Amino acid sequence: MGRIAQYYHATSLEDAFAKAKQLGPVAAYVGGGVELVLRRNPEITTLIDLSRCGLDYIAAAPEGIEIGSQTTLTTISRSADIKQYAGGSFAYWAGRIAQNNLRDMITVGGVIGRNQPWNDVVPHLVALGAQVRLFDGAERIMPLSGYIEAKQPGVIIKGVLLPAGNAGSSGFLWRFTRTQQDISTLHFSALVSFDGKVMTAANLVFAGRPGHAALYPRLSEGLVGKSLSHETFARVAEMALDLVEVGTDLRATGEFRRELVRAAIVNLEEHMTGVAQ
Amino acid sequence: MTSEVRVIMTVNGTEYHVTTQTNRTLTEVLREDLGLLGTKIGCNKGECGACTVIMNGRSVTSCLVLAVQAEGATITTIEGLAEGGKPSALEQAFVEEGAVQCGFCTPGMVMSAEALLTLNPHPSAAEIETALEGNLCRCTGYRKIVAAVQKASQSRE
Structure with missing residues (x-):
């Protein structure tokens, strides 16, 4: 544990x-x-424990649902409110990431604060349009997508806000891994709203490219206003091959990841057409 | 340069005042300071589950918990399950079902199962498998382990 003094x-x-x-x-x-x-x-010599700061909660907030940063994945997976949110995707994945004993320890604030490129939770929260409530002497709220772009040392993540208005939407997370506990070669997450068979809003996020989670608004535009058809998703898959920046690391080549980008969109199509039926 | 802190924790019903370095894990304190050797060190990085204990009602891999994080906590280790000097019903079920092979993973398996049964006395096979997904058995005796937990669940109210 280094030189913790x-x-x-x-x-x-x-x-x-x-x-x-x-x-x-x-x-x-x-x-x-x-x-x-x-x-x-x-380099870290002091650890500051936040467990006595009252940050373990899931509560209704004017912005939607607020999850305290010290809330564990297990608690999130069992929450009736989170199970009903955006088709229950966040609750579902919070109960499947890593393994049982780790989910009892991992907190939502911890994963955001660390934001490793292979993180499973952050891409899905970005897709859900989550915001973070920060504390640096005063409270302020900012989009999670913005926070991970420009992390601010010393600032405390007080909570995560899941926006209201996603009740009828469907969340989706796809992890390409060999085993459940393995680090993903690619993550893809989405939130799609639809009216009948027409998509009315979409957030598409790729992560583990191997870079951090990133939104792709131009791909989202390829879905909005379109029908839930194979042609729509095939077109977006072709766009994604050009737009999603992928690279090579020890886990996979960029070329392989590019094929996974296509597979991710295919999986989204299967999920969405299943939800809409 | 690390410093020493005093940690008060209740382990298997007994309150301990432990003076330890800030960088030591709960596993190390349980084994080396309290002599509770039933908690095993396998991978020492949260992947094998051999070090599983119940902390404040949650099953955790104690190799990833600093001892100072356990300040004020209530902890149960494998040694705390015995009832009147005899194995608990869960431990006995492991014996009767042949769920113990080399035995190294067994304390962790039992503690994860105990945490599950406390929360959910009558779990399905799928729920048992989920509860034990962080506990690896290199002897691969998983079916008998699941059977043992199912058997123990029958004696729970």
Whole structure:
């Protein structure tokens, strides 16, 4: 665990933020703690525990549903409210990512804070249009997609907001892995709203390209206003081959990932046509 | 340079005051400081489940929990399941169903199963498999392990 010299139990957000501000880059907040223990960073000398700051909750908020950043994936997977949200996709995946004992430890704030390229949760939250409630002496809200583009050191993720208005939409997450616990070679997530057989809104997100989660608005435009037909998805799949930036790493070549991009759209088509029937 | 902290935790019904370095894991404290060797170290990175304990009602891989994170926690290890010096019904079911081969994964399996049965006394086979998905058995005796948990569930109210 590197050179951890201090483990600080913060009693409030103000307390935690003040401590982090005082110590600067040698301090890190503890979400579930899984990655902090696993991936030891020798530069971190103080851990700031947020578990006593009242951040373990799922509650209705004016913006939709708010999930406290210390809420575990297990709690999310069992929430009746989350099960009913956007077809229940987030609850479904929160109960299947990693494995049972880790899901009891991994927190939603922790995964966002770490935001590893192979992260399963973040792409789906971006597709759902989630926002983050941040605390840096005062509270503010910003889109999760913006937060992961420009992470702000020292800022505390207080909660995640799932926007209202997605009740009739369908969320979708596709992970290309060898086993459930394996790191994905590619992630694809979507939120699609439809009226009858016509799609009225869509968010499409690719991650693990191997880069971080990114929205592809031009692909979304290829679905909106179109019917749930094979031709629509085939056209978007062709567009995706040009638009989605993929690369090579130890896990896969860019060429292989490009084929997975096509497969992801095929899987979305099968999911959406199944939902609409 | 690490520092030492005092951690108070209740393990198997007994309150312990442990002075430990801030970078030590719960597994290390349970085994080395408290002598509870039933909690095994397998992969030591959260993948095999041999170190599973129940912390505040949740089954966790104790190799990924810092001991200081367990401050104030209530923890049950495999040693805490015995009833009156005899194996618990769940442990006995493991024996009767032949669910123990080399035995190294068994404490973790039992603790994950115990957490499940506390929450859901009569789980389906699929629910048992989900609860045990983080526990690996290199002897591959999974069917008998699931059968043992099913048998133990019959004695739960």
